Amino acid sequence: MAGKLQVGLLFGGKSVEHEISLRSARNVYQHLDRSYFNPVLIGITKKGNWHLLEDIDQSIDSAPPLNLSLGHSRHTFPTVDQQGGTGLLDVIFPVLHGTDGEDGSIQGMLQSVNIPFAGSGVLGSSVAMDKLISKQLLKDAGIPTSKFIDLTGQDISKVSYEQIENILGLPFMVKPISLGSSVGISKVSSEQEYLKAIEESLQYDQGLLAEQYISGRELECAILGNTVPRASDPGEIIVSSKYEFYTYDAKYKDPHAVEIKVPAVLDHLIVEQIKDLSLRAYKVLRCEDFARVDLFLKDNQTIYINEINTIPGFTNSSMFPSLWAQHGISYSELITKILHLATERFESKKQLTRDYSGN
Template sequence: MAKKKVGIIFGGKSAEHEVSLQSAKNIVEAIDKSKFDVILIGIDKNGKWHLNDQSSYLLNAENPKLIQLNKSNDPIAIVPGEMDKQMIHAENARQLEQLDVVFPIVHGTLGEDGSLQGMLRLANLPFVGPSVLSSSICMDKDIAKRLLKDAGINVAKGLTYTSARKDKVSYEEAAAYLGTPMFIKPANQGSSVGVSKVSTKREFEAGIESAFQYDHKLIVEESIVGREIECSVLGNTDPKASQLGEILPHTEFYSYQSKYIDEKGAELAIPAELSDEVTKEMQKAAVKAFETLQCEGLARVDFFLTKAGDIYVNEVNTLPGFTKISMYPKLWEISGISYPDLIKRLIELAIERHERDSSLRSTVWDD
């Protein structure tokens, strides 16, 4: 059987650019080269797409603080069309080697929010991860939590503010409703980018300013004291939940630094020390959240578990990190799926969904 050509798209214009480079590096190292030919497409911070060589696509690859995309001299574009004509050279329109499936590992804005997924859908390319709708919903913490709450899933109390109505942001209102400390989060960012834990008016105002640097909408949430538990979900129409893992941060909260830069910033307890009853309840909740938000392929569901046993969904991440210290692949590894097999299964799920979508009628009239 001929090897599938897998396009790994990584980098991007978001604040999570460097995280994406690390994820791509780990996928490239782990993917089964006997089954897949890898084609690397790096997006720089200006949004330009580069066709990269595996031997030189990263600079400072072993240092997460200094890692960079090595820009190539081959700018590319993906255009709508048939399955064998999407990739062209951006400067001379020369047709390039085509893709069978795409593994988009662009975290954050313009990669995880449905934008990239929409472009791939127009280009008629199968891609790993949830659809346009699910990606955009899950990226927006405000909208996602409204839907989760409507489905009977516990989420933290919160307030939503927009930059257009910045004058309505009130520490007094937030503190009276949510108590202190509170968390301030950009609505459309991940990896704890722009997140602040605040207790005073001065901290609140600084946190608001910081969050509005990353998004035009933010949420302010109550602080839930509890264990941070995560569950990986895999599948399309019949999703399965992994074993559970626990984040044990050594800092005040699980920050960007703790997740991706400082390997001593947190410990991962895998599997989490939980009773069978609680484990099954959280796995069931993870699948319910996955299905409520219409996810497909993969997602990581993050929970808080209080001392009273209450379970809260904190976030559903549709393109979770694949770095060497990332929870998603680690949880599947202890659940019986190795890293290379996980990548293979995600690619299979992408092709399966594409074939299912392609079977839908595109005309009302019979020929």
Template sequence: MSKIKVGLLFGGKSSEHEVSLQSAKNIMEAIDHDTYDVTLVGIDKQGNWHLNNNTGYLINEDDPKLVELNKTDQNIAVVPGREKDQILNINSSEALDQLDVIFPILHGPLGEDGSVQGMLRMANIPYVGPNVLSSAVCMDKDITKKLLQASGFEVANWITVKKAKKHPSFDEVSEKLGTPFFIKPANQGSSVGVSKVKTEQEYVEGLKQALLYDHKVLLEETVVGREVECAVLGNDNPEASLPGEILPNGDFYSYETKYIDENGAVLKIPADLSDEWEKNVQEQSIKAFEVLECQGLARVDFFMKEDGSLVINEVNTLPGFTKISMYPKLWEVSGIPYPKLIEKLIGLAMDRHKEDMMLKNSVD
């Protein structure tokens, strides 16, 4: 039996470039190379696509602060509209071997927001993760909140601020949201550009910092509660993992805590919850997954109040896959080890593509 040809797409132009490099490294170490033939495609911070070798594709690979993509002189491009040979080597004008599926382990804008998903759909290549709609919706925290709230979920109170519009004063915000409150870019993940503010000076500085990453920013109330996360896996019949709990050692679950400092937080998996509360987290995770039209995978993040009620924080459609990331750890404790999880995600992508190909695209 021939191997399944997988294209691992990683890096990207977003602020989470280095996280993606770490995720790619961990996937390459865990994937079953007897079953899958992996082609590495690294995207640099300028947006160029590089065909990489399976060794030496990262510089400083063991240092998450200094890790870099090893750029090559072999650049590639995707050509939509073909039935095959959709990926070309720009230097030689030759097509790469036909890939059976793409695993886009790209975090943040231009990777997790529907951009790459739309391109791969046009190129008729199966890909891991949610479709264009759910990727775009879940990337925008403002739109996510509106849809979840309209579907009956509780979300933290928020104010949306746009760069081109007049910004509310600190007094106006604190009167509505209380203090401290959070400032978050609407279309970033991994706590990039996020700050927790208590004073007017912190508000001015935090807003300025967040607007460096996005044209739209959320001002969000602080919810007092436990940080509980649940992983979801599947297409039409998704399943939820056992929930886990994050116990940050710092003020909040920052970028450094998530991806650089292995001692920055304790990941308690499974979370210490009653059977009733655990079931509720799982049910609410699946419901949110379905409301937002997700497929393949997502991680649903909650704040759990003292009475067990849940406030949804966000839904992440391409969560981190590093060795200290919550999504693979949740499934490992739930009975699906890392290599098997990769296998399931690839299978789900190929199954969805087959179903898409059965849809009619012309009128009799």
């Protein structure tokens, strides 16, 4: 490779998952292979302001603000700091989770300024972030996913608790359509809980979804690649019985809430089915470079795809890097592979003709 690539690490963001992103970014920063890459730290505050950090432990607000200037001829992300210094980036790794980071909006902005970035593009990011659209697409493609009802907007008043109970059975889940980290999600077993769940969900999102509850094991499968993506063997999340499901607290607050098993102890045939379904789901939702597919496995061995995370957690204990570690890919090699996939994909798209003047 000619010279080291300037890698912009984007982290923080206007999301309820801001803190998680900081943790992931710190790890990516530490493991970034300095023989190929130079990190450039770009923190986004909870209000959405961009800052150029000198140090990963610096608070985002205290760093100089960053402006995006457009119109440069070279594919880059020209950033001008207050002192007038210009930084040219070769590729961006958005280590952002949730709203405005994982949902296609940042990806759209990066695409318009013509800079390569790691992970799914506008379409894959926005589709995977929307639990309703992604479930509809999975269902249409014949990929098993739990039954669901759209409760968005006026539909809430049209669908009674009894109707939902009749269709989905009890308990069922109520979720905001486009959030993550289990924020705003409830398990519902009575009408009273249902009303509370809706109120809770509506605090975070205007779109809501009710979903059939799947009682089973929670498995996760990592995907890497574009033309011929590869699936890892699945891992398992075993949530302590203290929790009703894999809640925000179980994910991030209580270090004893879960046991992560990599690889999950499963029949060889089930492993193959899970990998096959995960790869199909990844393609159907138009994911790129990498993603983590989350699934449920019932006692009767039925598999359901729960959701796809286009920017999964990258902390030391996160499932995504652990799933690749079992296949001999270290954290650092994983980041290198992802950044290579991103630049390769960008170069191959550049070959497309953008002018057409008829025959």
